[in-house]
Amino acid sequence: MTPRTLSDLHRFGYLGPRGTFTQMALDAWDGARHEEQVPFGSVDAALDALRSAEIDAAMVPIENSVEGGVSATLDALATGDPLVVIGEVLVPVTFVLCARAGMPLGSVRSVGTHPHAWAQVRSWMASHLPDAVYVPTLSTAASAAALGRPGDVMFDAGVCAPVAAANEGLEILAGDIGDNRAAVTRFVLVSRPGTLPEPTGADKTTVVLFQRDDHAGGLLELLEQFAVRGVNMTRLESRPTGEAMGSYCFSIDFEGHVQDARVGETLMGLRRVCADVRFLGSYPRADGVRADARLGTADHDFDAARLWLEQLRS
Numbered sequence: 001m002t003p004r005t006l007s008d009l010h011r012f013g014y015l016g017p018r019g020t021f022t023q024m025a026l027d028a029w030d031g032a033r034h035e036e037q038v039p040f041g042s043v044d045a046a047l048d049a050l051r052s053a054e055i056d057a058a059m060v061p062i063e064n065s066v067e068g069g070v071s072a073t074l075d076a077l078a079t080g081d082p083l084v085v086i087g088e089v090l091v092p093v094t095f096v097l098c099a100r101a102g103m104p105l106g107s108v109r110s111v112g113t114h115p116h117a118w119a120q121v122r123s124w125m126a127s128h129l130p131d132a133v134y135v136p137t138l139s140t141a142a143s144a145a146a147l148g149r150p151g152d153v154m155f156d157a158g159v160c161a162p163v164a165a166a167n168e169g170l171e172i173l174a175g176d177i178g179d180n181r182a183a184v185t186r187f188v189l190v191s192r193p194g195t196l197p198e199p200t201g202a203d204k205t206t207v208v209l210f211q212r213d214d215h216a217g218g219l220l221e222l223l224e225q226f227a228v229r230g231v232n233m234t235r236l237e238s239r240p241t242g243e244a245m246g247s248y249c250f251s252i253d254f255e256g257h258v259q260d261a262r263v264g265e266t267l268m269g270l271r272r273v274c275a276d277v278r279f280l281g282s283y284p285r286a287d288g289v290r291a292d293a294r295l296g297t298a299d300h301d302f303d304a305a306r307l308w309l310e311q312l313r314s
């Protein structure tokens with residue numbers, strides 16, 4: 001199979017509608033700015049469209065600096081037909097409270113937004129609208145779109161990005177209502193296997209690990225595969241597999257590219273001790289931070305050790 005390159009991607013799906021933070025991430029991705037952008041109502045819908053080749057790539061939220069992992073994305077990537085991450089984008093998030101014209105802040109009884117946005121404005125809501133009922137929506141921009149449509153809506157106000165409120169001609173009741181001004185969300189660009197970005201020296205790799213069985217030291221056994229090869233992890237989450245109570249898999253990001261010797265050795269070690277290792281891609285880091293190979297873990301150290309062993313054997 002000829003490997004696809006990033007320039008072969010032309011139809012980009014994203015968690016919509018227009019005005020989501022995910023669309024901002026897609027706009028920030030150079031290769032997508034002048035290509036077709038297709039909004040989807042949910043992360044699952046976007047990833048299903050990718051699996052059925054309706055689109056070439058999909059931008060989805062994966063992690064927030066305040067709220068942690070986006071379970072819908074982590075679970076959709078851990079199961080089903082394989083997909084791979086080919087890039088990441090970091091977007092600072094700023095929330096506004098908006099409503100149809102003529103709705104004073106004091107009359108707001110219910111607020112619609114995405115669960116991750118709600119979690120990030122909880123303190124502001126507790127002090128300004130303590131009795132407001134929360135109504136979950138599929139995205140932040142979906143709450144603004146509902147308020148912008150004629151007819152009844154399920155809530156009085158929405159929490160979204162300023163651009164989503166402007167798109168729908170809504171009034172801003174309060175700006176910058178996030179509890180943590182430094183909140184950043186990480187989005188990943190996902191494609192089908194066959195696209196593997198070249199190593200840059202500042203890369204990340206994502207895997208999901210499924211253990212063989214539950215035993216004392218089982219997690220340690222996985223972690224030591226990274227430790228002994230000097231591979232630094234940047235995210236570790238356990239997610240239920242859904243098979244039985246207490247059955248978990250581990251979703252892990254770590255520094256390095258599958259082409260790096262220490263990453264290759266780590267993956268082989270994991271393959272030996274796990275029931276299954278799902279490779280979810282190697283891709284350039286959004287922050288460009290280069291990984292420092294600890295003494296004895298650079299590519300040439302592994303090459304020299306292999307040569308030494310070959311000499312012993314001959």
Ligand SMILES: O=C(O)C(=O)Cc1ccccc1
Binds near residue numbers: 019021116140185
């Ligand atoms: O709903 C959106 O706008 C999204 O892109 C998902 C999301 C929600 C809250 C914070 C960051 C991303």
